[in-house]
Amino acid sequence: MLFDRVKELSEQRGENLKSVAQKLGFSENAFYKWKTQSPKSETLEKVADYFDVSTDYLLGRTDKKRYNSEKNDVQTIAAHHDGEEWTEEELEEIEEFKRFVAMRREARKHKEK
Incomplete structure (x- = not known):
């Protein structure tokens, strides 16, 4: 769910995952790792701030951004x-x-x- 939400948010901004990762100072494959690994809370918060959404939205705990x-x-x-x-x-x-x-x-x- 996390990977899907980040991908969707990136696409809504007209960006690809690689460019978002670079802007946030992550490795190019950082988001793809989230398919099998959970990120640190600080990393998740950084992504939530970037997209102006809650961490619960990123995690799929709510559909309210x-x-x-x-x-x-x-x-x-x-x-x-x-x-x-x-x-x-x-x-x-x-x-x-x-x-x-x-x-x-x-x-x-x-x-x-």
Whole structure:
């Protein structure tokens, strides 16, 4: 699935796998190795960033390319905090958790298919 997704994304950009590998600093055959070997997480993240997709999309865990897009199913989260003030860092953690929950939901939907 991983190889197929990378190949498809490359073709959508009008690029071949060799040129994408070169741009990312990989060996020419790097993506072909993914047919039988899993890449390191850092490598997978680099490819996801290049194509602006989630790693779960590359791995076939979801068909949704990005989780933090405006089309996200979760629009608003209300939290009761008994008068506590939230720091910017805490608010970002809440946003990260929201993206994580949405990602898990999509992964479950995909797994149920």
